[in-house]
Amino acid sequence: MLSVRVASAIVGLVLLIGVVSFGNIALGIAIFLLTLIGMYEYYNAVSNAGYKPIRIIGYLACLPILFIGLNGHYKAVANYISLFKSINYFSFTIFIFIVVLFSITIFMHDKYNLNDISLTVFGIFYVVFLFSFVVLTRNVDNGKFFIWLVFIGAWATDTFAYFAGRFFGRRKLLPAISPKKTVEGAIGGVIGCIAITVAYGLFINRYVEGIAVYNYVILGLLNGIIAQIGDWAASAIKRYVNIKDYGKIMPGHGGVLDRFDSILFIAPVVYFYLSFIIIK
DSSP: OHHHHHHHHHHHHHHHHHHHHHOHHHHHHHHHHHHHHHHHHHHHHHHHTTOOOOHHHHHHTTHHHHHHHHHOSHHHHHHHHHHHHSHHHHHHHHHHHHHHHHHHHHHTTTTOOHHHHHHHHHHIIIIIIHHHHHHHHHHSTTHHHHHHHHHHHHHHHHHHHHHHHHHHOOSEEETTTEEEEEHHHHHHHHHHHHHHHHHHHHHHTTTSOSOOHHHHHHHHHHHHHHHHHHHHHHHHHHHHHTOSOSOSSBTTTBSHHHHSHHHHHHHHHHHHHIIIIIIO
16 A cells, blocks of 8 residues: 555654664664665575575675674774785685585585575675675765765655656566566656755755765766666566565565665665765
8 A cells, every 4th residue: 555655664764864863883783684684585585486595604794784884983994894805814705605605515415506505695795795885885984974875866766767657658678577667767767866866965065075066967877777777686586586575574665675676786886986086
């Protein structure tokens, strides 16, 4: 029902505003919990297709998000990341990770196989890796302003794509993956994302100096495109494993991965744009 969906969205928005307002640590803990739920939903989804992901590995992989959030400061996070940029530490970590996974398939070969390993690792990249950029974005200088570029980009794209598709949609875009998506809706989503991102950017510029407006145009364009890729990616996985929603934690919206599918893809875009172009 529409009323349930709207009520759920309002509750979710209030909770989000509260969590973000409390600061880095609160958001870090919240994203850590969402990541755990997201991993649970993803593993349930692929299990529905007959696969057996190694769940404990995926859940343990969520811990770095909690660590990053609890640090609560950009410099601390930078130091943490720089540690793992060292080729020795990074290579050692990957080596241990590979040994553990293959040991499981060797000594538990009657239960797990190569497909199970692959889907376990893919889930970590899809959920944990992408979710981590929400926390990293909040931790940068002026992150309390920049973090909203992630959420606004996803919501603006989704909202404008929906209404543009509803009123102007004629040509199907990806009928095999998402039958209701149209070319007109996709274009409307990008245009709407640019408009809302620029409007929010002008608001940000009251508090953060030195950011040219064209940066918000570029971010709006990138987010408008990437957000829809995130949406289609989630739809492709659900169609493959034959489920409608990842979960039911959010009435009218489905699970965490249903609601955050676009955000997962936008967060890295915002973080890297800030890091490479704006903050440097």
